[in-house]
Amino acid sequence: MGIFGRGGFGALVAACVACSGGDSDAGGASARPIDTSLQTDEADGVLSSRGVRLNANMDAADLAASDAPRITHGPVTLYAGFEQIGLNQNPLFFRVDEADDGGDASVVYMRRHETQPPDGRMLGLTWDGGPYAYAVYSIVGGGTDLEGKGGWLSSYAPGAISGGGPKVSVVGRIPVETGELERATFIISVLSSGRVNSHSVRAPLAVLPDGTVEFLGESAHKPIAPDGRNSLDCTDYPFDTRYRLSADLSTLICAESTNCTSPTPCS
Numbered sequence: 001m002g003i004f005g006r007g008g009f010g011a012l013v014a015a016c017v018a019c020s021g022g023d024s025d026a027g028g029a030s031a032r033p034i035d036t037s038l039q040t041d042e043a044d045g046v047l048s049s050r051g052v053r054l055n056a057n058m059d060a061a062d063l064a065a066s067d068a069p070r071i072t073h074g075p076v077t078l079y080a081g082f083e084q085i086g087l088n089q090n091p092l093f094f095r096v097d098e099a100d101d102g103g104d105a106s107v108v109y110m111r112r113h114e115t116q117p118p119d120g121r122m123l124g125l126t127w128d129g130g131p132y133a134y135a136v137y138s139i140v141g142g143g144t145d146l147e148g149k150g151g152w153l154s155s156y157a158p159g160a161i162s163g164g165g166p167k168v169s170v171v172g173r174i175p176v177e178t179g180e181l182e183r184a185t186f187i188i189s190v191l192s193s194g195r196v197n198s199h200s201v202r203a204p205l206a207v208l209p210d211g212t213v214e215f216l217g218e219s220a221h222k223p224i225a226p227d228g229r230n231s232l233d234c235t236d237y238p239f240d241t242r243y244r245l246s247a248d249l250s251t252l253i254c255a256e257s258t259n260c261t262s263p264t265p266c267s
Contacts, residue, residue: 023179024056024110044071045204046080047124047136054081056112060096060105073129077105078176080135082121083112090115091122091137095179111179113137113172114145118156118164126205126213131177132247134205134213137170137184146170151185151249152228156196159229161188163195171205171215173249183249189219189239190231197221202240211247216240223257226264234260242266 046069054068063070068081075098082089095108114120118141127133139146141164142156151171157163172184189197198220206214217223219239222231236259244253244266254266 023112025108043126043128043134043207044073045124045126045206046071047201047204048080049123049201051121051123051138052081053084054079054092054094055083056092056110058094058107060107063094063096063107064105069124071125071127071133073127075100076129076176078125078127078133080122080125088115088117089119089121091120091135093122093135093174093179095176109179111181113181114139116144118142118144120144120146123201124204126207127176128207131175132182133174133176134207135172135174135181136201136205136215137172138167138200139170139186140165140167146172146181146184146186149181149184151183152245152252153186153188153224154184156186156188158186161190161194161196161229163191163197166196166198166220168196168199169201169215169217171213171245171249173247185245185249187215187217187241187243188224189221190224191221199223199241207247208244212253213245213247213249215243215245217243219257223255223260226252226255226262228252232257232260232262 052068068079070079077096079094081092090112093111098105120139124136147155169187172181189199191197202218203216222234223241225232239257241257243255254264256262256265
């Protein structure tokens with residue numbers, strides 16, 4: 001369960017409020033405004049291929065000692081992981097701020113971006129120190145709070161596509177000030193039967209110089225096509241994919257895969 005970092009594209013809480021749902025804001029800790037003077041030209045990206053198990057009660061010291069993927073810019077550190085509550089897994093997102101007076105760091109917030117029965121994990125983050133961070137998740141079914149967020153592909157099984165169970169990827173955009181999931185898009189594959197199949201992430205998300213967001217994945221079957229309704233026209237494995245999205249994740253710019261033909265390739 002390795003954690004991999006990348007700078008840009010080239011390089012590869014508070015108490016639990018209700019463990020079945022709800023978020024936490026640390027008592028006495030307030031979110032400082034993001035200092036955009038610390039924003040870098042390239043976004044740092046981190047990824048754990050299987051995710052790191054955390055819990056909602058972790059404080060700043062616990063998080064710092066964990067193996068969770070994290071990114072620090074100035075006094076702010078963001079962490080990604082998941083919790084296990086009974087048989088269910090929920091993605092967790094933390095923000096930790098250093099104290100202005102040089103005292104101990106504190107958790108500003110902990111957010112669960114979905115709490116429904118399909119297992120979800122936050123696997124990685126990409127952030128340049130600006131107002132928005134991008135996260136990549138895995139999820140094994142529909143009907144979760146990751147859906148309906150206005151992204152290019154806003155559900156686990158869109159349109160006539162059906163099914164549940166295979167693990168797919170989700171790309172999300174998060175305002176760092178609040179930690180709430182603002183926008184999300186699914187990245188799936190499609191069987192010849194029209195059912196969803198797995199599509200995993202293989203590298204940290206990248207924010208390119210023009211602001212677009214790039215997802216690199218491994219598709220278990222034919223990857224979803226740019227129309228969001230069918231699969232790409234493919235021959236045989238492997239299917240190493242590239243999807244490039246607008247900064248707000250609402251629009252697919254291009255998509256391509258090895259051994260497949262795309263109407264809107266990225267290169």
